[in-house]
Amino acid sequence: MQTWTSKTYRKDDKIFRGAFNYFRNENSYAEEIFDVYRDKKEQSYHYVSEAVVKVTTGEVLNLHVEYVVNKDYIPQLVIVEKLMGKEATREVYEYSVRKNHLTYKFTNSKGEEHIDEIATAPKYHITTPTAASSMLFLRSKKFDASGKNSFNILVASNQWDYKEVPKFKNVIMERANLTAEKMNIDGQNVQATQYKMFDDETDFKAAKDPQHIKIFLSQHGAVPYMIRTDDGTKIQIKYLNDLTEKE
DSSP states (O other), X not given: OOSSSSSOOOGGGEEEEEEEEEEETTXXXXXXXXXXXXXXXXXXXXXXXEEEEEOTTSOEEEEEEEEEEETTOOEEEEEEEEEETTEEEEEEEEEETTTTEEEEEEEETTOOEEEEEEEOOSSOEEOOSOSTTTTGGGGSXXXXXXXXXXXXXXXXXXXXXXXXXXXXXXXXXXXXXXXXXEEEETXXXXXXXXXEEEETTOOTTTOSSOOOEEXXXXXXXXXXXXXXXXXXXXXXXXXXXEGGGGO
């Protein structure tokens, strides 16, 4: 049972569970496990992830992420905890409907606390260091399957100490194919929709196929099957169980 989450989750509300393996040039460097819950009363979805990362120094970084979105997949509450050795941080993003902004609270292992108020666009996403909830913004608005789509993403650069207020940036998403495609992951055939993610400063005229991140999205709660970058990093699903099939 998690002690770091904002609430105690009921097993009966769990709709998906899964795990990811993280690779860099085919060498495994991290593992993530996650559960997805549906709160029918609040009409919200809750993604709870835990990851263990082997850092280049030989230390182990533990990550905890709780990501709550409403029925329109707009973030309502996001908690990110990082633990490594004696270092620990906790970041909390809480959306206020009344004020129409986010409260960002950063706390480190020294007990130092910083609070920022961040104005948001109606539709936005908050980046976290785990994969399960990384593509939820694709569900937040109608997607133009034949063109380029811009999304508003909030990025925090604070590590063990507070440096600056998180900032919004845009990413460009494009469907690689209009239909879902069959892909094989460790002997399992799955249906995935492929997307390309570009930086908003990408010059599409200068290159035929500019640098991008490849995303293969499942049909289950916007959980990706695979995320792949040009530098040899690959995040791949280990297993993904749909617990609603028994309903």
